[in-house]
Amino acid sequence: MTTLDEIRTIYQLPFPELLWRAMSIHRAHHDPADIQRCALLSIKTGGCPEDCRYCAQSAHYDTGVAPTPLMTVEEVSRRAQRAKERGATRFCLGAAWRESKEGAPFERVLEMVREVRRLGLEACVTLGMLTEEQAHRLKEAGLTAYNHNLDTSRRHYPNIISTRLYDERMQTIRHVQKAGIAVCCGGILGLGENEEDRLMLLAELAALDPPPESIPINCLVPIPGTPLEQAAPVDPIELVRLVATARILFPRARVRLSAGRDRMSRELQALCFLAGANSIFFGDTLLTAPNPSEHADAEMFRDLGLPDFSAASS
Ligand code: SAM
Ligand code: DTB
Numbered sequence: 001m002t003t004l005d006e007i008r009t010i011y012q013l014p015f016p017e018l019l020w021r022a023m024s025i026h027r028a029h030h031d032p033a034d035i036q037r038c039a040l041l042s043i044k045t046g047g048c049p050e051d052c053r054y055c056a057q058s059a060h061y062d063t064g065v066a067p068t069p070l071m072t073v074e075e076v077s078r079r080a081q082r083a084k085e086r087g088a089t090r091f092c093l094g095a096a097w098r099e100s101k102e103g104a105p106f107e108r109v110l111e112m113v114r115e116v117r118r119l120g121l122e123a124c125v126t127l128g129m130l131t132e133e134q135a136h137r138l139k140e141a142g143l144t145a146y147n148h149n150l151d152t153s154r155r156h157y158p159n160i161i162s163t164r165l166y167d168e169r170m171q172t173i174r175h176v177q178k179a180g181i182a183v184c185c186g187g188i189l190g191l192g193e194n195e196e197d198r199l200m201l202l203a204e205l206a207a208l209d210p211p212p213e214s215i216p217i218n219c220l221v222p223i224p225g226t227p228l229e230q231a232a233p234v235d236p237i238e239l240v241r242l243v244a245t246a247r248i249l250f251p252r253a254r255v256r257l258s259a260g261r262d263r264m265s266r267e268l269q270a271l272c273f274l275a276g277a278n279s280i281f282f283g284d285t286l287l288t289a290p291n292p293s294e295h296a297d298a299e300m301f302r303d304l305g306l307p308d309f310s311a312a313s314s
């Protein structure tokens, strides 16, 4: 197991050394030109009972996000086909739930997963807390990965969310692992945490067995109406250091440069890809917040000489 001291030593290496190590490990395990494109769809937006202080969808804050009912399987199918045509290989479905519902809504989500798999896409869902039984049923439906973020360090967590415990997150992750589904688990930078908190989050991820298959690194998208609307932006060099450290600690994982790319320069994103980020969300919106336009991403990929984005721009 990697200790916090070891993680800190890596993170604090001189920048060129850190980047070189991350690049070497990246190349040993991946084609560095292969950046996974994930499409993201909110299948049930807003009205969430949790009080996550960063979230546009929490019912505790007045963010102007109108709650919607659960989407139909037909609509999900249409969106997934469109995403596939634009070069997505993974389709991610998000629901603003505290825990996954039983009965008809859950059956519908299972059907959505089957449909996404039928289209030949990887399927990932994020539905809040899951029971062991629900995890098994998702596995049977063909689910590729379950996204459940730890968000921040255990000690900073209560400052961000008061309606659930870190250990409840851990328990859902265990249920997912037990069902044989890959875990997608990461966090958010810019929640008022310090460097140590970020490294502690990486240590929590490193203690998972098996390690996460993918690690989303989100930068806070500040949402007007939430307690974190005025949070300071993440320092770009700190972001690159964290991506590089994650790459070194998790050689095989997809490190996903997730929310917040709309406020990043192309140069910063390019540095993140050098440091080992090899997955993005693409499409004009994330769940509720803006993402770079498909056109801007296609252009960036073309300029970086990264393959296969041409279909998206035509
Ligand atoms: N309700 C489920 C849950 O919380 O697990 C699934 C949906 S939730 C929106 C998925 C993840 O999106 C959160 O765990 C958080 O890491 C990320 N997220 C939400 N709002 C964000 C924001 N404003 N900026 C960056 N990341 C955000
Ligand atoms: C993840 O780590 N980031 C995505 C996905 N998993 C579900 C969500 C980002 C949400 C950004 C805020 C919004 O769109 O409301």
Ligand code: SF4
Binding pocket: 048, 049, 050, 051, 052, 055, 056, 057, 058, 059, 095, 096, 097, 098, 128
């Ligand atoms: Fe609800 Fe998820 Fe948003 Fe928290 S992050 S308020 S659980 S939708």
